[in-house]
Amino acid sequence: MDLEIKGKKAIMAGGSAGMGRATAERLAEAGVELVISARREERLITAAREISDKYGVSVTPVVADSSTEDGRRALFEACPDPDILAITIKPPSPNGDFLKLTPEDWRDSIETALIGPIEIMQNYIPVMKDKGWGRIVNIATFSAKNPMLWHLMSGPARSALINYTASVSREIAKHGVVINNILPGMFQTEGASEILNDYADAFGLDPNPDVVRQHFLENNKIPAGFIAEAADMAPMAALLCSPLSRFIVGQNIVIDGGQHHSLF
Numbered sequence: 001m002d003l004e005i006k007g008k009k010a011i012m013a014g015g016s017a018g019m020g021r022a023t024a025e026r027l028a029e030a031g032v033e034l035v036i037s038a039r040r041e042e043r044l045i046t047a048a049r050e051i052s053d054k055y056g057v058s059v060t061p062v063v064a065d066s067s068t069e070d071g072r073r074a075l076f077e078a079c080p081d082p083d084i085l086a087i088t089i090k091p092p093s094p095n096g097d098f099l100k101l102t103p104e105d106w107r108d109s110i111e112t113a114l115i116g117p118i119e120i121m122q123n124y125i126p127v128m129k130d131k132g133w134g135r136i137v138n139i140a141t142f143s144a145k146n147p148m149l150w151h152l153m154s155g156p157a158r159s160a161l162i163n164y165t166a167s168v169s170r171e172i173a174k175h176g177v178v179i180n181n182i183l184p185g186m187f188q189t190e191g192a193s194e195i196l197n198d199y200a201d202a203f204g205l206d207p208n209p210d211v212v213r214q215h216f217l218e219n220n221k222i223p224a225g226f227i228a229e230a231a232d233m234a235p236m237a238a239l240l241c242s243p244l245s246r247f248i249v250g251q252n253i254v255i256d257g258g259q260h261h262s263l264f
């Protein structure tokens with residue numbers, strides 16, 4: 001399928017690994033010029049070079065933490081006029097005892113998972129409105145609509161994010177600017193591996209990966225029967241970044257192998 005985005009310009013905020021990188025690859029494959037950002041420089045630069053070499057498009061790496069004003073400014077300075085904006089972060093760590101969460105924990109979660117994406121969107125919505133075309137995709141989490149007691153540093157802030165985009169997307173759709181969210185379930189990514197020890201801590205487990213994996217599978221019933229790869233999500237993200245999605249507005253698309261059990 002031709003996504004009709006060849007030659008467009010995209011930002012993938014959080015594009016050096018996991019689902020962000022997989023999305024960047026799909027966009028590059030479709031001929032999009034990319035700016036990808038992340039906090040860790042070495043992995044970011046490698047990702048940019050690999051994607052560019054593989055697909056023959058320009059991929060500019062920008063070291064920028066989306067949760068800070070400085071980071072968002074650096075991103076804007078590097079690319080003030082994208083056609084496409086996709087945003088993600090790494091999966092927040094499991095929280096352990098909810099009674100031990102502190103205001104600082106909540107502030108950190110809100111800065112990273114709510115204020116960061118909102119401020120980035122706010123930077124670009126006027127530009128996209130002026131052009132009369134734009135696509136915004138947030139790669140958030142299915143715990144935005146599927147509350148999980150161990151995922152309080154991720155779900156509540158994202159519930160607020162999808163509430164915000166539900167309103168804003170309906171306001172700006174008439175300008176040809178479309179926002180949708182992807183809500184992933186369980187994916188085997190670099191970010192998921194990095195929080196394995198925190199997961200073990202939160203549940204008082206031996207950090208042996210096999211023990212953690214067994215506990216994880218017992219507590220996450222996935223009808224599809226497997227934990228996904230980042231590439232299982234990226235085609236949907238790329239579709240939502242294309243003109244083909246012009247009538248898909250303000251939606252939250254759960255990609256979780258059927259784990260979240262609901263009609264809508």
Ligand SMILES: NC(=O)c1ccc[n+]([C@@H]2O[C@H](COP(=O)([O-])OP(=O)(O)OC[C@H]3O[C@@H](n4cnc5c(N)ncnc54)[C@H](OP(=O)(O)O)[C@@H]3O)[C@@H](O)[C@H]2O)c1
Pocket residue numbers: 013014015016017018019020021037038039040041043064065066067088089090091092112139140141142154184185186187188189190191192230
């Ligand atoms: N993996 C799962 O099972 C799972 C489950 C449910 C939801 N999700 C959600 O899916 C999204 C992607 O997760 P993933 O597993 O693909 O993560 P990942 O493998 O860690 O990739 C995240 C990407 O974003 C970058 N990033 C993280 N924090 C950032 C920040 N503050 N500013 C700029 N870049 C940042 C990372 O690079 P740096 O770290 O170098 O910045 C990396 O490039 C997250 O929103 C996560 O909550 C994941």
